[in-house]
Amino acid sequence: MQEKKPETATKNPKKANLLDHHSIKHILDESVSEIVTSRGYVEDVRMSNIRLVMGTIIIIIALLAQFYKKKFPENRNFLIGCIVLYIVFNGLLQLIIYTKEKNAILFTYPPAGSFTSTGLVVSSKLPRFSDMYTLSIASADPKSISANQPVQFTKSVTQWFTKDGVLVEGLFWKDVEALVEEYAREPKKSK
Template structure:
């Protein structure tokens, strides 16, 4: 209620838009909205994995630039170039392994909410199979071996049902 007795108007947000003929656009919109809802519930995003991936990517770029602009010409820098190529391949393999083992289908990783007794955050992931309208959201514990970890929860609904579900949960306090 406002001070004059009238109900306060909800904050205006710009509606998000997606190309309804593009399933990747729809999935991206749903993922972004789910991420916003999770953040609004008091979970802070854990960006450590993303920071590691950025650092390794920067190292890959540095190796490529070093190989490209090394002051000696080709016959004299052959061993150096072979070392740069090997390092480039190894760093890209590390990025690939991180993506397949840690990141998987994750939308976001979170820290536990402040003031919570839970010692582990969440891993939120999603899937929208090709030629399907069934969107699956999975909420799991960031550390499944923790004593405070719960079993993963899976929600599978049609994209049209998710739109109604997300819109209704956005404005609940």
């Protein structure tokens, strides 16, 4: 089943500053998310919610330390406790980002009506001072029996952008959809 890309994409072309690698990566990552979700995958926002809750806790700790009723010599132990909690929660947040997210731009649930029980983790890399964009698709639960082998491609971003910095969405959609189909394909069973 082939999904059509949205009509709005042709009316408002996505334009990037070709001298800014973050701008290029942002537009490509945003497009990848659109493509994968248009293929029936629903975004799993649990990891984002965990990060938001952790960030909120960190901000509350900082605000408590800043606006505590007593002045410095009297609130010394409270401040030390807040500093320790601040460091612990920041460390946990960084650990989650480093171990779980890595370069992930999208986590998904399995598509509705699918036989697989795992969603996708879509990751991308665009190293600084390089034009080579790497897109990877893997299972959200690689140890699951229904997890397929991870797939990836590495291509130059110059083939997807015009000299004015406009993303040629048709070419990019074709490459990303081919990668999603390659991941979703049933692995050949050996006899």
